[in-house]
Amino acid sequence: MTVTNIVHTAGAPIGTPASPDTALACSTQGLSVAYRAEPVLRSVDFAVPQGVVMGIVGPNGAGKSTLIKAMLGLVRPLTGASEFFGQPLARTRKRVGYMPQSTSVDWDFPTTVLDVVTMGTYGSLGWIRRPGKRERARAVAALEQTGIPDLASRQIGELSGGQRQRVFLARTLVQAPDLYFMDEPFQGIDAKSQQAIVSVLHTLREQGKTVVIVHHDLATVRDYCDHVTLLNRRVVASGPADESFTCENIRTAYEVTAGDDAFLEFAS
Amino acid sequence: MSFVLGTTLLAVVTALACALPGVFVVLRKNSMLVDAISHAVLPGIVVGYFFAHNLDSPLLILGAALAGLIVVLGSEWLSRTGLLTGDASQGLIFPALFSGGVILVTLNFANVHLDTHAVLVGDLNLAAWEQLIIGGVSWGPVYLYVMLAVLLVNLAFLGLFYSKLKVTTFDAQFATSLGIRSGLLNTAFMFLVSVTVTAAFNAAGAILVIALVVVPAATAYLLSTRLPVMIALTAGIAVTGALAGFWVAYVLDAATSAGMSVFYGVVFSVVLVATRLRQRRHRNVREYAVASSP
Numbered sequence: 001m002t003v004t005n006i007v008h009t010a011g012a013p014i015g016t017p018a019s020p021d022t023a024l025a026c027s028t029q030g031l032s033v034a035y036r037a038e039p040v041l042r043s044v045d046f047a048v049p050q051g052v053v054m055g056i057v058g059p060n061g062a063g064k065s066t067l068i069k070a071m072l073g074l075v076r077p078l079t080g081a082s083e084f085f086g087q088p089l090a091r092t093r094k095r096v097g098y099m100p101q102s103t104s105v106d107w108d109f110p111t112t113v114l115d116v117v118t119m120g121t122y123g124s125l126g127w128i129r130r131p132g133k134r135e136r137a138r139a140v141a142a143l144e145q146t147g148i149p150d151l152a153s154r155q156i157g158e159l160s161g162g163q164r165q166r167v168f169l170a171r172t173l174v175q176a177p178d179l180y181f182m183d184e185p186f187q188g189i190d191a192k193s194q195q196a197i198v199s200v201l202h203t204l205r206e207q208g209k210t211v212v213i214v215h216h217d218l219a220t221v222r223d224y225c226d227h228v229t230l231l232n233r234r235v236v237a238s239g240p241a242d243e244s245f246t247c248e249n250i251r252t253a254y255e256v257t258a259g260d261d262a263f264l265e266f267a268s
Numbered sequence: 269m270s271f272v273l274g275t276t277l278l279a280v281v282t283a284l285a286c287a288l289p290g291v292f293v294v295l296r297k298n299s300m301l302v303d304a305i306s307h308a309v310l311p312g313i314v315v316g317y318f319f320a321h322n323l324d325s326p327l328l329i330l331g332a333a334l335a336g337l338i339v340v341l342g343s344e345w346l347s348r349t350g351l352l353t354g355d356a357s358q359g360l361i362f363p364a365l366f367s368g369g370v371i372l373v374t375l376n377f378a379n380v381h382l383d384t385h386a387v388l389v390g391d392l393n394l395a396a397w398e399q400l401i402i403g404g405v406s407w408g409p410v411y412l413y414v415m416l417a418v419l420l421v422n423l424a425f426l427g428l429f430y431s432k433l434k435v436t437t438f439d440a441q442f443a444t445s446l447g448i449r450s451g452l453l454n455t456a457f458m459f460l461v462s463v464t465v466t467a468a469f470n471a472a473g474a475i476l477v478i479a480l481v482v483v484p485a486a487t488a489y490l491l492s493t494r495l496p497v498m499i500a501l502t503a504g505i506a507v508t509g510a511l512a513g514f515w516v517a518y519v520l521d522a523a524t525s526a527g528m529s530v531f532y533g534v535v536f537s538v539v540l541v542a543t544r545l546r547q548r549r550h551r552n553v554r555e556y557a558v559a560s561s562p
Contacts, residue, residue: 155494
């Protein structure tokens with residue numbers, strides 16, 4: 001597959017950290033979140049070095065999506081603060097891109113694929129301006145990068161699950177961020193879409209971008225991620241996959257008793 | 269301007285002013301919130317009358333619209349407490365405000381001359397009674413110009429913030445992650461809906477205004493795959509419905525808002541049935557194609 005790079009304009013050059021602090025793409029300290037009386041995350045410390053693909057892995061209800069949302073200010077945390085490239089989010093928002101779960105929106109919305117992808121440019125438009133030729137050209141480039149330029153004028157309701165994920169990925173690529181948060185990008189997709197998304201991940205890694213993926217398929221964690229955080233309401237382990245993605249840590253995170261671990265064969 | 273022409277124009281302008289914000293109300297799945305607002309503004313209107321002594325006063329409209337905003341912000345706050353589920357929080361707030369308004373009306377507070385019938389379904393002919401006369405020439409009902417101003421404000425708001433409204437409606441969390449003030453935009457939009465509903469109160473009353481806001485957009489939603497198309501269809505349906513409803517009511521000597529609502533309802537039902545039938549035929553053709561392919 002040919003991959004067209006979109007022009008990256010925002011952000012500082014990668015790999016020239018001014019201090020050890022900025023070598024982190026993002027970090028959060030003492031992050032606690034509760035939905036009503038139910039605690040979801042307890043005092044989570046989490047840090048992602050620049051240039052890695054970090055997988056957030058854990059059982060259902062472990063708070064994986066909540067961790068991302070709380071860091072991005074979409075869910076209000078009880079305690080804790082997050083930093084992106086050593087600064088609060090308000091200062092670095094343009095360098096941070098978010099790809100929500102594709103099930104979070106109404107796909108019957110009367111709009112086209114190109115329109116949705118163009119929404120990725122809205123952050124740079126100010127209150128009143130509408131997207132023009134330049135914004136649409138960037139959107140087309142992003143659609144080419146995810147391999148679906150032919151779907152540009154489709155109504156979004158006509159897409160398959162994998163195509164929806166690729167539209168959401170393209171919308172995030174349009175922002176040209178340095179740090180990507182992707183919530184379950186491989187959820188409910190076909191082999192072809194999976195290939196397309198993996199190829200984009202490889203390109204991003206080559207460009208020195210940082211990617212944080214919420215992922216729940218243990219079998220493919222090692223294929224996509226070089227760093228892993230095992231999460232179950234608290235951080236069980238976090239770091240390079242070889243050190244963190246071990247049988248013992250997975251067992252702890254998934255609360256599996258010894259002997260019942262047939263599914264642990266992919267661990268380090 | 270003749271009385272009939274003036275009142276027809278009033279019906280058309282009111283229908284458009286209500287239907288255009290209705291597009292985003294429907295897409296945001298906030299339809300019943302409009303009902304809550306239209307009930308909640310009643311005490312605001314009565315109290316506003318105490319100060320303004322004129323039901324068409326812009327001050328009264330803005331003041332009463334604030335009462336509508338109490339429902340919007342109050343029910344959002346109640347939902348956030350997590351003590352209530354679904355739209356129960358709306359159900360708690362707006363009946364209290366509406367009943368307060370009804371009590372004020374029946375006590376003849378401030379000598380407000382609203383009969384309960386007009387409160388429920390409005391009275392377009394009564395609303396159009398006071399004519400704007402400049403230089404001895406009648407320029408149509410004063411109320412027509414109030415609704416025209418509301419329509420222009422709505423057009424300006426939707427036009428200026430079109431992109432932002434679209435992205436916050438489609439995917440509010442993504443919009444927030446872009447740095448767009450989704451909450452602020454939502455409050456501003458809901459205030460505008462509240463103003464529109466208050467202004468249309470004279471014409472459509474507390475119960476039927478929801479039909480003017482929601483039904484044209486809901487019908488257009490069934491027929492469109494693009495937002496600009498949906499907006500154009502909404503406007504078309506609103507104007508047609510206003511004209512048809514007005515004349516039906518005129519001939520039958522019934523309430524205009526009721527005539528318009530019934531017409532909207534009929535159009536919606538026809539479109540719903542037609543789109544369902546077409547979908548089924550498409551599905552049958554596709555199944556046949558799949559079954560007959562080797």
